[in-house]
Amino acid sequence: MKMNVKKELDPRTVLGIVFIFITLGLAINKPLSSHILLLICNIYLITSKAYRECVLYSVIYIIIAGLMFYIYHIPNTTLALTIVSISYFVQKFVIAVMMIEFLKRKTSMPYVISAMQTMKFPNAVAIPFIVILRYMPTLREDYGYLKDSLKIRGIRTSGIEFFIHPIRSLEFMIVPILFRSIRVAEELSTSVLLRGIENYKNRTNIYPLKFTKIDAGYALFTVIAVSMLFYLQF
Structure with a gap:
């Protein structure tokens, strides 16, 4: 995204x-x-x-x-x-x-973060929201790589195929994405914390x-x- x-x-x-x-x-x-x-x-x-x-x-x-x-x-x-x-x-x-x-x-993204800081969003809301926005591009890339991998193996991944074989679709598509999502979400959360998102002091805002x-x-x-x-x- x-x-x-x-x-x-x-x-x-x-x-x-x-x-x-x-x-x-x-x-x-x-x-x-x-x-x-x-x-x-x-x-x-x-x-x-x-x-x-x-x-x-x-x-x-x-x-x-x-x-x-x-x-x-x-x-x-x-x-x-x-x-x-x-x-x-x-x-x-x-x-x-x-x-x-x-x-x-x-x-x-910079303006969204700036707005959330200006409106005094609690970290319990701001951190998950920022992580979600940062994670969307990674999710799209991982989904594309997974589809390419399944095509090489001769497995179809269309929307119709999901309704015809829902269990198999869950096994081949949803489960790998979920496991990958957990790992990436942890990495993003750690990155956000290392950048000082939990610092409660007032910050200089370069995005008016x-x-x-x-x-x-x-x-x-x-x-x-x-x-x-x-x-x-x-």
């Missing part, structure tokens, strides 16, 4: 927007509210010029919504409940990923933060969007 160096928005504005809509994505359960939330997230992605991601995540969401629409025609109750459960969590995950993509496009008219525009749109979602949901 390569983050931009240029600061287009104040990172505090971006963090607030991401937190609000990820929380709403978890709280909303009505179909109309969920569809409107997807549209709002698409608007944020379009403003950050993430057109490919916008189309990709929208297609995934629409496919899941289509499965949910035809769920009543499935006679097998167990299969229907399984599809509903998986679809529900995938929809929540798509919204979260879209907002993380917005965070990645609209700010940079300032709200602008663009931030005000985003904030106004967010307030309107949240109000509309609350009206539709509650």
Whole structure:
């Protein structure tokens, strides 16, 4: 996950927007509210010029919504409940990923860290969040290497293959990634601690933060969007 160096928005504005809509994505359960939330997230992605991601995540969401629409025609109750459960969590995950993509496009790691220090985030929150952001590029690289290794061995790794052979997919894909993730997460945590993240003294901030008219525009749109979602949901 390569983050931009240029600061287009104040990172505090971006963090607030991401937190609000990820929380709403978890709280909303009505179909109309969920569809409107997807549209709002698409608007944020379009403003950050993430057109490919916008189309990709929208297609995934629409496919899941289509499965949910035809769920009543499935006679097998167990299969229907399984599809509903998986679809529900995938929809929540798509919204979260879209907002993380917005965070990645609209700010940079130094500014995010600067914003969290300025807002006096507790280390129990700041350290895991920073480690997650730092870990994403490594996770993507490891996943690519693993897929290449499996292709050499003649093992297919498509999404359809996961549903056809879920146990085998877990064995070949998920388990190696989990073991690798544990090791890398420990290394990143150690690196963050060695850099003095737990030092409670005030630090010099070389990344100035300032709200602008663009931030005000985003904030106004967010307030309107949240109000509309609350009206539709509650």
